[in-house]
Amino acid sequence: MNITSYQQHLLSDIDRLTAFYEAINQKSRGVVYDLGTGSGILSSWAAPLAHFVYAVEKDTLTAKLAQKNLKSFKNVSVLVNDARNINFSENADLIICEMMDTALIEEEQVPVLNSVQKHLKENGDIIPCGVFNGLEAVHLDSNHPIYHEGKTQHELMSKLLIYDKINFKKHINEKKDHHITIPINTDGIVSGIKITTFTLLTSRLICGPxxxxNPPLLVPTNHLNVKKGENIILNLKYSMGGGLNTIRASIETIS
Ligand SMILES: C[S@@+](CC[C@H](N)C(=O)[O-])C[C@H]1O[C@@H](n2cnc3c(N)ncnc32)[C@H](O)[C@@H]1O
Incomplete structure (x- = not known):
């Protein structure tokens, strides 16, 4: 395959690929859009089961590589454009959109889905079809949001709490404004949260980070001394597709 080093990393993640492969094998049919096709790998799995695949990629260099990788498929067309700008001439039986990131904050997954939902046929499917977002209170030494890749030290101070469930087939409000009560299970100082996103490839196939x-995202907050058994309130705002700099997270005790 012709690929960039970022696409190479994506293709080295076997758990990610296996989950998408299984979902595409179950759902590919008719007209398929593969939005953010990257190397074209997901289109190459969808094409043998589909009538036609529109593979969309906004990055010109990546799109050229996808064109090379997909040239043997006569039923695939690579469109070089932002997926939000395309006026598709036929509606989709399946939309594949892998512009995922933790809590859907950094990438354009949500704005893209909101703009293409109107092109999905009535009984059509979307892969992934949604996410569950969870969070834990943590003690953390960082003054900016950071993806947890096994190196960042942090101490968990609460259980995992699912705070949001998003269905990709319905219009999604891009602005989030949560006020969440978190039961603390250890004495110490809470100074952040850890956000974990679980991806629903299909309604029966869930993939963890x-x-x-979606590697877990560590987000700093103000510091709060806490006792085991106490509840604290988290105020959490962000814009999905707006980037990590839209995150506002603060904690307070319950008065
Ligand atoms: C996480 S990669 C996934 C690549 C491939 N689908 C895979 O699963 O290996 C996301 C891709 O979406 C592209 N992308 C991001 N935003 C886009 C947009 N608004 N329209 C079209 N492509 C976009 C990026 O350039 C990148 O190649």
Whole structure:
């Protein structure tokens, strides 16, 4: 395959690939859009089961490589464009969109889905079809959000709490404003949260974080001395697709 080093990392993540492969094998049919096709790997799995695949990639160099990788498939067309700008001439039986990132904050998954949902046929499918977002209170030494790749030291101070469930087939409000009560289970100082995203490839196939699919995100907050058994309130705002600099996270005791 012709690929960039970023695409190489994506293709080295076997757990991510296995989950997508299984979902595409179950759902590919008719007209497929593969939005953010990258190397074209997901289109190459969808094409043998589909009538036609529109593989969309906004990065020109990556799109050229996808064109080379997919040239043997006569039923695939690579479109070099932002997926939000395309006026598709036929509606989709399946939309594959892998512009995922933790809590859907950094990448354009949500704005892209909001703009293409109107092109999905009534009984159509989307892969992934949604996410569950969870969080834990943590003690953390960082003054900026950081993806946890096994190196960042942090101490867990609460259980995992699912705070949001998003269905990709429905319009998604891009602005999030949560006020979440977190039961603390250890004495110490809370200074951040750890966000974990679970991806629903299909309604029956869930994939936890992998190195290249939503690695947990550590977000600093103000510091708060806490006792085991106490509840604290987390105020958490961000814009999905707006980037990590839209995150506002603060904690307070319950008065
Ligand atoms: C995480 S990669 C996934 C690549 C490939 N689908 C895979 O699973 O290996 C996301 C790709 O989406 C592309 N992308 C991001 N935003 C886009 C947009 N608005 N329209 C089209 N492509 C986009 C990026 O350039 C990148 O190649």
């Amino acid at each position: 992998t190195p290249m699919l």
